[in-house]
Amino acid sequence: MPREITAFSNPLIKRVRELRDKRHRREQRQFLAEGLRILTEARDTGRLPRTLFYAAASADHPLVHALSIDVEEAGGESIQTTPDILSKLSGKDNPQAVVGVYDDFPRSLETLDRSKADIWLVAERLRDPGNLGTILRTGDAVGAGGLILIGESVDPFSVEAVRASMGALFTVPVVQAEWSEFVPWLRGGPGQLVGLSLDAESDYRAARYASPTFLLTGNEAQGMPANYAAECDLLVKIPMLGRADSLNAAVATAVMAYEVLAQQRG
Numbered sequence: 001m002p003r004e005i006t007a008f009s010n011p012l013i014k015r016v017r018e019l020r021d022k023r024h025r026r027e028q029r030q031f032l033a034e035g036l037r038i039l040t041e042a043r044d045t046g047r048l049p050r051t052l053f054y055a056a057a058s059a060d061h062p063l064v065h066a067l068s069i070d071v072e073e074a075g076g077e078s079i080q081t082t083p084d085i086l087s088k089l090s091g092k093d094n095p096q097a098v099v100g101v102y103d104d105f106p107r108s109l110e111t112l113d114r115s116k117a118d119i120w121l122v123a124e125r126l127r128d129p130g131n132l133g134t135i136l137r138t139g140d141a142v143g144a145g146g147l148i149l150i151g152e153s154v155d156p157f158s159v160e161a162v163r164a165s166m167g168a169l170f171t172v173p174v175v176q177a178e179w180s181e182f183v184p185w186l187r188g189g190p191g192q193l194v195g196l197s198l199d200a201e202s203d204y205r206a207a208r209y210a211s212p213t214f215l216l217t218g219n220e221a222q223g224m225p226a227n228y229a230a231e232c233d234l235l236v237k238i239p240m241l242g243r244a245d246s247l248n249a250a251v252a253t254a255v256m257a258y259e260v261l262a263q264q265r266g
Contacts, residue, residue: 015028030104031159041171043070051077053101107174110185120147124150129164136164140168194234196218198223200235202236
């Protein structure tokens with residue numbers, strides 16, 4: 001049976017709230033996810049929270065009830081609490097019905113099998129959690145093998161990034177690596193590195209993409225460093241016909257990913 005917590009001073013509530021901070025996430029090797037849809041999709045991939053918090057008013061919801069049972073049967077804990085405490089945990093004034101505490105699942109380049117997908121996404125120093133979440137959703141939509149974050153990128157396990165991913169964090173593997181690690185790994189097997197650059201001469205629709213294709217998107221503000229561009233097998237650009245000089249990083253990634261998908265599907 002789930003226990004009930006209604007006091008903000010409860011030690012567990014204090015510890016879970018700390019997971020909003022990157023340092024504590026790394027120390028505890030856990031992260032937060034919120035929302036019934038995200039937690040249900042995570043369960044469908046085989047991942048259940050260590051601890052599930054839900055509002056008393058949601059206790060009779062069939063999906064909440066089923067999730068609570070699954071968590072407890074897996075050795076986790078279900079806790080009934082108040083909307084105010086859920087708000088403190090999630091950082092939102094209008095909290096979702098459920099919040100889950102998950103063990104993180106860090107991966108290395110060596111755990112990736114490039115033969116399992118024709119499209120892979122690579123992002124350099126991605127800073128915005130909304131962009132990261134959107135790129136993960138794009139990766140899920142096109143069947144990408146994973147997202148490789150290069151350099152000092154936003155934490156994919158932040159509450160904001162997990163929320164923006166709409167569950168794709170649980171379906172698209174995420175790896176964090178340095179450029180000096182990524183290049184030897186990439187060149188150790190098949191793979192075409194395609195960079196998106198405004199300085200490129202090739203239109204993204206005219207280029208031809210090999211499998212597997214690794215799509216490299218540069219930093220939102222500064223774009224792609226010259227040495228990264230030099231390493232690419234192919235540089236392409238998306239034409240800009242209006243006054244804007246570039247697309248949002250996540251939008252550009254989506255446009256490119258669907259062009260690659262269209263070509264690979266023939």
